[in-house]
Amino acid sequence: MSWRQLSPAIQAYTNxxxxxxxxxxDKPIDSFQAGVQKRLLITSLYDSKILQVPFIASGNVGxxxxxxxxxxxxxxxxxxGICTSADYSQKIxxxxxxxxxxxxxxxxxxxxxxxxxxxLIVSRRSRQQGKKLSKKDIYAEIxxxxxxxxxxxxxxxxxxxxxxxxxxxxxxxxxxxxxLTPPTGINxxxxxxWLEEVGLGLTLWFGEYEGGKPSWWLxxxxxxxxxILTGTEVMQNIR
Numbered sequence: 001m002s003w004r005q006l007s008p009a010i011q012a013y014t015n016x017x018x019x020x021x022x023x024x025x026d027k028p029i030d031s032f033q034a035g036v037q038k039r040l041l042i043t044s045l046y047d048s049k050i051l052q053v054p055f056i057a058s059g060n061v062g063x064x065x066x067x068x069x070x071x072x073x074x075x076x077x078x079x080x081g082i083c084t085s086a087d088y089s090q091k092i093x094x095x096x097x098x099x100x101x102x103x104x105x106x107x108x109x110x111x112x113x114x115x116x117x118x119x120l121i122v123s124r125r126s127r128q129q130g131k132k133l134s135k136k137d138i139y140a141e142i143x144x145x146x147x148x149x150x151x152x153x154x155x156x157x158x159x160x161x162x163x164x165x166x167x168x169x170x171x172x173x174x175x176x177x178x179x180l181t182p183p184t185g186i187n188x189x190x191x192x193x194w195l196e197e198v199g200l201g202l203t204l205w206f207g208e209y210e211g212g213k214p215s216w217w218l219x220x221x222x223x224x225x226x227x228i229l230t231g232t233e234v235m236q237n238i239r
Contacts, residue, residue: 034111036210037150037217038076040230041109044220045078047231050200054083056105062095065104065142071095072138077105080198098142106198108144109218110135112151112162119149120161136170136177145172146195148202152216154187166216167204169193192225203227 038059045057056079062071082101085093092100110119118126118134139147147170149162156162165185170177180193192203201221208214220228229237 031113033152033215034075034113036212037111037152040209040217041076041220043230044228047234048228050220050222050228051080055080056082056084056096058084058096059109063105063108064095064097065138066098072135074105074108075111076109078107078198079103079105104142104144106144107146107148107195108139109148109150112149112153112155114155117156119156121158140172140175140177143172145197146170147172147177148218150218152218167202167218169195169202171195190225192221194223200228201225 042057042059045051045055057076059076060073061077062073063077064071077096079096079101082103088094096105098104110117112119116123116125118131120134120136122131122134133141136147136149149168150166151162152166154162154164154166157164162168163183163185165181165187167181167186169180171180172178186193186204189204189206192201194201201223203219203221203225205217205219205227206214207217209217222228
């Protein structure tokens, strides 16, 4: 359903909600590592032109999925079949409102930044603040087809959490997530998961990006597991 297909009453109510939206909070958003990881995933999609346009690849944008709930903020997300609006003077275009965009993202990715995150289970601190749902629970509830968690430093380990894995990926099936990665997750290069409805895969890559020390990164890949390069990487290979 598009924004113009909403009834006048719902549009008026949603316009009121948009007027009062807090689309940016006062808390630190990205670590340096998370910022580089987000740029790597986004840049490789736009540079490679591997996806049919239009699509939106972005991150740290408020995802408003119902009027009565606080937004969830994916570290990175991909939505196929729609594009961003050029007029950012309109507040409705500065965030991701599902009723306006007409669909939820196809892929939502979370980067683990510390041991207190709520990616898969609600932390003790969050429970004390009254939170009941993990990010995984929320993404399943709103119908996001693929959910991905990257813990490149292996910071969270419990069996109900990452279980020492660097990468775990789930696909929505009948309202709940089924894991596509093995129970031990993915921890090294050479393994990837194909996202059928997206037409891309995800894999781990160990290397240097943006001049930093070699590290573990999440990369898009093709059906053969070959990583999708950024434009800069293509030029470096040509040289």
